[in-house]
Amino acid sequence: MNATIFALTLRQFAGWRRFLLMIGLVLVPGAVAIIYRLGGHVDQHDWTANILLNGIVVTTILPLACLILGTSAFGSEIEDGTAIYILAKPVPRREIIAAKFVASALVVAVFVLPATTVAGLVALQGVSEQGVITGFAIATLVGVLGYTAIFVLLSVATSHALLFGLAYVFIWEGLITELFSGTRYLSVRQYCLGIADFITTVSDQEFEAKLGGPESLILATLAVAAALVLAVRRLEAFELTDRD
Amino acid sequence: MKTESQTQATEAPPPTPTIEVLDVSRWYGNVVAVNDVSFSLGPGITGMLGPNGAGKSTILHMAAGFLRPSKGTVRIAGRSTWRNHEMYRTVGLVMEKEAVYPFLSGYQFVLFNAKLYGLSDPAGATRRALHTVDMGAAQDRRVGGYSKGMKQRIKVAAAIVHDPQVLLLDEPFNGTDPAQRLQMMDLLRRMADEGRTIVFSSHILDEVERLAQNVLVIVAGRLVAFGDFRAIRRLMTDRPHTFTLRSSDNRRLAVALVADESIFGVELCDDYLTVRTSRFADFTRAAPRIAKRENITMQEFLPTDESLESVFSYLVNR
Numbered sequence: 390m391n392a393t394i395f396a397l398t399l400r401q402f403a404g405w406r407r408f409l410l411m412i413g414l415v416l417v418p419g420a421v422a423i424i425y426r427l428g429g430h431v432d433q434h435d436w437t438a439n440i441l442l443n444g445i446v447v448t449t450i451l452p453l454a455c456l457i458l459g460t461s462a463f464g465s466e467i468e469d470g471t472a473i474y475i476l477a478k479p480v481p482r483r484e485i486i487a488a489k490f491v492a493s494a495l496v497v498a499v500f501v502l503p504a505t506t507v508a509g510l511v512a513l514q515g516v517s518e519q520g521v522i523t524g525f526a527i528a529t530l531v532g533v534l535g536y537t538a539i540f541v542l543l544s545v546a547t548s549h550a551l552l553f554g555l556a557y558v559f560i561w562e563g564l565i566t567e568l569f570s571g572t573r574y575l576s577v578r579q580y581c582l583g584i585a586d587f588i589t590t591v592s593d594q595e596f597e598a599k600l601g602g603p604e605s606l607i608l609a610t611l612a613v614a615a616a617l618v619l620a621v622r623r624l625e626a627f628e629l630t631d632r633d
Numbered sequence: 634m635k636t637e638s639q640t641q642a643t644e645a646p647p648p649t650p651t652i653e654v655l656d657v658s659r660w661y662g663n664v665v666a667v668n669d670v671s672f673s674l675g676p677g678i679t680g681m682l683g684p685n686g687a688g689k690s691t692i693l694h695m696a697a698g699f700l701r702p703s704k705g706t707v708r709i710a711g712r713s714t715w716r717n718h719e720m721y722r723t724v725g726l727v728m729e730k731e732a733v734y735p736f737l738s739g740y741q742f743v744l745f746n747a748k749l750y751g752l753s754d755p756a757g758a759t760r761r762a763l764h765t766v767d768m769g770a771a772q773d774r775r776v777g778g779y780s781k782g783m784k785q786r787i788k789v790a791a792a793i794v795h796d797p798q799v800l801l802l803d804e805p806f807n808g809t810d811p812a813q814r815l816q817m818m819d820l821l822r823r824m825a826d827e828g829r830t831i832v833f834s835s836h837i838l839d840e841v842e843r844l845a846q847n848v849l850v851i852v853a854g855r856l857v858a859f860g861d862f863r864a865i866r867r868l869m870t871d872r873p874h875t876f877t878l879r880s881s882d883n884r885r886l887a888v889a890l891v892a893d894e895s896i897f898g899v900e901l902c903d904d905y906l907t908v909r910t911s912r913f914a915d916f917t918r919a920a921p922r923i924a925k926r927e928n929i930t931m932q933e934f935l936p937t938d939e940s941l942e943s944v945f946s947y948l949v950n951r
Contacts, residue, residue, distance in 0.1 A: 400736060470732030474791065477697065479719050524851045580861040616662040625716055629699040 390487040391480055398462055398492035409459065414454055415500045418445050418508035425512055434521060435623035437512040438589065442525040446505050447581045451532045452558040454497050460542025460550040462489040468548065473629075482624040486541065494537040498530060505529045512552055521596070524588030528581040531609050535577035538616035545623045548630070573599045580609040650675050651799055651830040652696060657705035659691050666691045668854040671705075674832060678825045680845030680862070681834040684774040689834035690729065693803050696832065697726050707801055722750070724923030725792035729803040731784055735777025739768055742776050743790045762794040765820060783931035789817065793824070800824065802833040806840055818844050873897075874913045878906040879933035880924060889927045893919050905933070 422441055453544070463485075473487055509522035523589035543550040566576035573579040579600050587602020600608070659667040667688045681689045694700040695707045698714040698721075707714045714720060734742060743762050747755035763769050766786040771779065776787060785808055789810035792800060800821075806814050821844060825831050835841050841848055841862065848865055850858040858865045880886045883906050887899045890908060895916045898909035910916040913936075922930045 391749070395876065397734070399746060401734075403736075470728065470730035471734055473699070473726065473728050473730075473732075474734070474746060475749065476699070476718075477721050477724075479722045479748070479751060514883055559951060626701070627699070628701060629694050 390491055391484040394475060394485055394488035395492050398489055402496050411500045415504035416448055418504055422508040423446055433513055433516050434591045435595045437509060438521050438568035441508055441512050447532060447578055448563060449573040451501055451529055452536050453486055454501050455536035456540050456554040458493045459537040460544045460554055460631050462493040462541055464544035464550045476627060483621045486620045490538060490541050494533050498533045501529055510520060519591045520589040525586040527588060528585035531584055532577055532581040533612050535609050538613040542616040545620050580605040651710060654709040655706045656755055657702045657707055659703045666854050670856045672859050674830055676828045676830050678821060678831045678845045679847040680841035680850045682841045683851035685836055687851045689851050690803055695803055697801050723798045725800045727788050727792045727796035727802040727805050733776045733784055737776055738773050739776055739787050740772040742787060744793055746791040747794045752795055758794050762790040766790045782810055782813045785809055798829055800831045805833050873909055873911050875937045876908045877935045877937050878908060881930040886929050889923050895919055
């Protein structure tokens with residue numbers, strides 16, 4: 390990984406608009422948990438695992454946070470032309486992708502992990518967590534890596550990364566993998582749920598994933614590796630699109 | 634010099650070419666941006682001249698390794714530029730786009746580039762590069778607040794911070810004021826005198842004339858002339874020129890003008906004259922003199938074909 394590109398990417402993320410957007414996004418699970426606690430709060434483990442951490446965090450907040458940072462890590466530079474200052478250098482392309490990936494994943498994790506944990510703690514206040522918070526925290530970390538790798542790939546593969554990313558999050562991950570069980574092997578969300586289910590000790594009635602823990606981990610690792618290798622390949626053949 | 638019709642004039646190819654463009658074409662779908670272009674360049678300054686949209690940037694991007702030729706090969710120092718990031722150790726690049734990282738100071742921006750080049754003393758190289766482009770005084774200001782000319786200079790500083798042997802510049806004088814332009818021209822001349830190969834693109838004839846020893850003329854994706862600038866300039870100035878004249882007595886002026894040897898055609902139109910000459914400078918001196926001698930008042934005196942496109946069109950059709 391190239392430390393200079395890593396540091397620059399972190400500075401790129403430091404803008405107020407992006408910061409406020411991320412803060413607004415990650416405050417949602419905590420706010421929903423508080424509203425839940427103010428109500429009847431029955432079936433705490435079931436609600437926390439299925440509604441809060443699966444439905445809100447893993448299905449919505451996590452991929453959107455990764456989308457915002459993963460696609461802008463390199464996509465905005467390609468769009469405005471500053472990518473040339475990185476690409477016209479004797480730096481192996483794998484180092485560039487690694488720096489962009491690590492910086493994006495790190496920042497997403499810094500925002501999303503505490504939000505996941507705090508929301509879980511609020512929702513499960515007064516009862517044993519039974520591995521729900523730990524499981525989803527680890528699952529979220531895996532999800533950060535998986536989603537960020539995919540969105541970094543999208544940012545170097547297409548100038549419409551945000552659009553394709555949104556379609557991927559809501560149509561593929563949100564809809565298709567829910568409707569067709571065979572697609573669970575190609576879903577970062579299902580990998581996250583598989584890992585969370587492996588760690589939690591709640592009953593299957595309360596929370597059950599479609600994939601096992603070890604296979605989720607292996608598939609997530611393969612997905613991250615494949616996305617990053619493809620991103621490196623794509624960057625090695627990067628072409629300027631403006632012409633005269 | 635060579636034109637497409639292989640006219641022989643002056644220049645032999647340089648003995649050790651640094652940049653070789655061999656039978657290169659580049660197309661986008663059905664649109665041919667660069668069509669079967671070949672040339673080789675050695676140390677010195679070469680200006681790539683052509684109207685907007687001629688294909689200059691496409692050629693520069695291929696030379697810079699940011700476009701794959703659809704056909705042919707581009708080499709720098711004997712190695713293909715495509716998928717060859719190691720070449721940037723000896724190549725500096727200034728692109729036309731104004732884009733810079735707005736949140737970095739000028740110093741940080743050049744330092745960032747120096748570090749990516751893997752220099753042993755990036756801070757020292759940064760200070761030298763900033764001094765070279767005379768940006769030392771503004772080095773602590775954010776690049777986002779720079780004027781267009783300052784951004785251009787800071788981009789040049791970033792491109793020369795590793796002391797490259799080859800420098801590729803796409804429209805480098807855009808946005809610079811006359812003083813900055815002269816300063817940058819001096820810098821490029823100094824770098825060329827030190828044995829570097831410098832290629833810049835421009836659609837301004839004057840810029841190329843003042844700086845380049847060699848010129849590549851690109852029109853509609855084709856290399857129409859390549860070689861010593863003076864020989865090509867002669868071709869450009871010796872071509873037929875057309876002027877429109879209005880005077881107090883067009884018919885009498887026509888009779889007087891046709892007697893002048895610099896003129897080979899006069900046409901009397903409704904209320905003006907169209908005059909054709911092959912000697913631009915001689916005619917511009919002779920016409921007022923003739924009018925004065927004949928006691929005719931000249932009301933309008935316009936060259937009608939002085940656009941760069943018409944000059945290039947002449948070279949293409951020649």
